Amino acid sequence: MSGVGALRSVGLRTAPTTRGLRRWLLRPEAPAAVFLVVLLAAFSLAADRFLSPDNLESILVQVAVLGIIALAVNQVILAGEIDISVGSMLGLCAVAVGTVATATGGLLAPLAAGVATGVLAGAVNGLLVTLGRIPSIIVTLGMLYALRGVILLVTGGTWITQIPDETRVLGLAKLAGVSLPVFVMFALFLIVNAVSRNSTWGRDVFAVGGNRRAARLAGLAIDRPRLLAFALVGAFVGIAATIYVGRAGSVQTNAGEGLELQVIAAVVIGGTSIAGGRGSALAPVIGAVLIGVILNGMILVGVPGVWQSAVLGALILLAVTTDALRRRLVGGAA
DSSP: OHHHHHHHHHHHHHHHHHHHHHHHHTSTTHHHHHHHHHHHHHHHHHOTTTTSHHHHHHHHHHHHHHHHHHHHHHHHHHTTOOOOOHHHHHHHHHHHHHHHHHHHOSSHHHHHHHHHHHHHHHHHHHHHHHTSOOOHHHHHHHHHHHHHHHHHHHHTTOOBOOOOGGGGHHHHOEETTEEHHHHHHHHHHHHHHHHHHHSHHHHHHHHHHHOHHHHHHTTOOSHHHHHHHHHHHHHHHHHHHHHHHHHHSSBOTTTTTTHHHHHHHHHHHHTOOTTSSOOOSHHHHHHHHHHHHHHHHHHHTTOOTHHHHHHHHHHHHHHHHHHHHHHHHHHHHO
16 A cells, blocks of 8 residues: 555656646747757757857847847737838937937937837837738838838938947946846846736737737727837837947948848747747747857858858748647647
């Protein structure tokens, strides 16, 4: 009897652990997290200094701008929309940061200018989508090109140089031994995660993205969560632009070109469904880190840079295909 009781005791202890592991593996970001661990192991074997603290910190610093923007774009995609204007938006916000920095110095005024510029651009996107009833892919594609034109008009095609040191703090300083860009990225993740889980807006984003018709029939205001999501993108792009300017020390007229593709890649690879309604706040962070690990590891093992875009494109296709198959299986099981 004592042996049977011991076996039952072990079963009772292991069953919750097994159920918890199974639930975690079913989470949207689980495949990306597992793939990330595999990549870390593979690159550590292929390159001796890959797992060095300096290299790992360098990866996180390099993906901070990408991760911050992906956190907000993730909410737009969860709401069933998309934003491909963030590269140009970053460029415009960087111009605002650089212009104010050279005029007034300091950090708060340039940061406020970048965030305000981003929120304005994001709100325009949101209003055109919600009130204008224009598909978000069309709105943000037009904004991508329009903002590039605004950048050239404002700067006259010249770079903004000699950014004051105090403005560069957000991009270069450390807090408790952690680079400030990394600290900001994870702090914003905690905020977005808490708001997404515990606020009406966060729940509405999932509801609207999961089934817009059902959300409307349930009495939800489907425009407000989408509009706020686009505005959030602008705010986070403004913060990311301040970090970008701080690290670069100048503002180029082509700042942010191509960034929108990496942002979408981070969100989708991380596990958020491109169809909306399924994902988590953690997904874009894991996706951004995964992209950083891939790019850094490929460089260390000597893979030609021309393969980087091909690998990222393949990962996007794999993530989208996996998500589609998963949704079909879930639908079939239902």
